[in-house]
Amino acid sequence: MLTNKETVGRVLFTEEMIRQRAHELGEQISRDYAGEPLVLLCTLKGSVVWMGDLMKEITIDTEIDFISASSYGSSTSSSGVVKISKDVKMDLFQKNVLIVEDIVDTGNTLAFMRDYLKERNPKSVKICTMLDKPSRRTADVVPDYIGFTVDDLFIIGYGLDFDQKYRNLPYVSYLDH
Numbered sequence: 001m002l003t004n005k006e007t008v009g010r011v012l013f014t015e016e017m018i019r020q021r022a023h024e025l026g027e028q029i030s031r032d033y034a035g036e037p038l039v040l041l042c043t044l045k046g047s048v049v050w051m052g053d054l055m056k057e058i059t060i061d062t063e064i065d066f067i068s069a070s071s072y073g074s075s076t077s078s079s080g081v082v083k084i085s086k087d088v089k090m091d092l093f094q095k096n097v098l099i100v101e102d103i104v105d106t107g108n109t110l111a112f113m114r115d116y117l118k119e120r121n122p123k124s125v126k127i128c129t130m131l132d133k134p135s136r137r138t139a140d141v142v143p144d145y146i147g148f149t150v151d152d153l154f155i156i157g158y159g160l161d162f163d164q165k166y167r168n169l170p171y172v173s174y175l176d177h
């Protein structure tokens, strides 16, 4: 259980490390989707910082949009009940959708979102996540592009929050308590 005595742990990934990784993945994505219609779909709110880094490294034409899905339950673990709280505006028909995610934990949110988006008949749906926490996976979700893999810690910073706090930390850390 987390208490209000939580403190920020050590730095896991600096801004420089993350931007370097965004550069590498941006090159790869630009190659993989060359000549194809691409939509970068940023999941709010946690992915905005990573999205900003990644989109600047993509050298092919791309559109962007935003989606927000929330899962009910406690603030530190997802319950599996997901609801779309801000929907995509853009027409996704025949487009390649790349979901830009902050972290894949249980995978429940993305499993739901992926099925939800497929109803719009896109050409493809793939996932690019800044962080992957595979030890906690319960849903059948394998990210296509992964920035870094993390241990089973509660991650904060660089967009990720605990109770809406710490999103503005310019590095990735974890809650130490």
Ligand code: IMP
Binding pocket: 046, 071, 077, 078, 101, 102, 103, 104, 105, 106, 107, 108, 109, 110, 153, 154, 155, 156, 160, 161, 162
């Ligand atoms: P999932 O459905 O369990 O994969 O996680 C859903 C969302 O919960 C992620 O996209 C994050 O926005 C958030 N989340 C999961 N793990 C963490 C964490 O360690 N720190 C902060 N947010 C997290």
Ligand code: MG
Binding pocket: 043, 044, 046, 047, 101, 102, 103
């Ligand atoms: Mg997220």
